[in-house]
Amino acid sequence: MFLKKLSEKYVATGETFTNKESVFEVIGAVHAIKAAHSQTDYSTGMQSMRTFLSMVLAKYSVSSSSIVLRPKDWNATSDEAVAWLSKIKKSGHLYRGMTSQEYAATIGAHKPIKSTGLHSFKSEGTCFSDDPADAESYVNYGKDDPRKTNLPTYLIEIKKPDNIARDRDGYYKTTDSIDLNRVTNIWIMQAKDGAILLKSNSN
Numbered sequence: 222m223f224l225k226k227l228s229e230k231y232v233a234t235g236e237t238f239t240n241k242e243s244v245f246e247v248i249g250a251v252h253a254i255k256a257a258h259s260q261t262d263y264s265t266g267m268q269s270m271r272t273f274l275s276m277v278l279a280k281y282s283v284s285s286s287s288i289v290l291r292p293k294d295w296n297a298t299s300d301e302a303v304a305w306l307s308k309i310k311k312s313g314h315l316y317r318g319m320t321s322q323e324y325a326a327t328i329g330a331h332k333p334i335k336s337t338g339l340h341s342f343k344s345e346g347t348c349f350s351d352d353p354a355d356a357e358s359y360v361n362y363g364k365d366d367p368r369k370t371n372l373p374t375y376l377i378e379i380k381k382p383d384n385i386a387r388d389r390d391g392y393y394k395t396t397d398s399i400d401l402n403r404v405t406n407i408w409i410m411q412a413k414d415g416a417i418l419l420k421s422n423s424n
Contacts, residue, residue, distance in 0.1 A: 286421050290357060293415030298358055302419075306353040314405060315349035315381050315393055318360025321372040328407070333398035334377070346396035349385065353378070357410070357419075367412040376419070378406035 336347040385395040
């Protein structure tokens with residue numbers, strides 16, 4: 222319950238960890254998760270910690286820098302941002318752009334990743350790209366643009382599973398759910414002063 226309340230507070234609102242109280246709250250959450258599962262199910266406890274810490278990495282902005290993905294009034298990603306996104310591309314990994322709603326329903330709710338089907342045919346399943354720039358452009362376009370919704374979007378990196386195949390259109394698709402233990406990185410994208418910014422981490 223403690224984890225659920227914290228994830229709802231930070232994931233749903235897009236709030237960032239920018240003060241000492243928030244940092245101590247995170248530390249308390251990790252200890253609470255560990256205590257809750259230490260006597261019952263170790264693997265469940267570790268999964269909960271990994272999921273929550275991934276959200277912390279996505280939200281922690283104290284030491285993070287911001288990348289301008291789309292300058293004010295731009296509908297396309299800048300050349301500089303595309304170059305930066307190409308640098309974070311990893312072999313054996315795939316990328317997906319997520320709306321705030323999809324993120325909250327899956328990773329934010331500690332549930333496997335699976336497309337809601339709102340922006341694609343259900344038969345396509347959940348789509349990923351091996352190019353972070355493609356994933357970013359997909360989620361920050363049109364009605365899901367954070368400048369229109371005032372909600373964050375997310376760029377998710379996963380370790381490529383065996384049960385996913387590359388389709389003729391170049392995207393990787395699966396009708397199966399993706400376990401959260403395959404998530405290796407999360408970046409948050411937000412609107413600010415008419416631009417779309419990405420919070421970078423140690424990468």
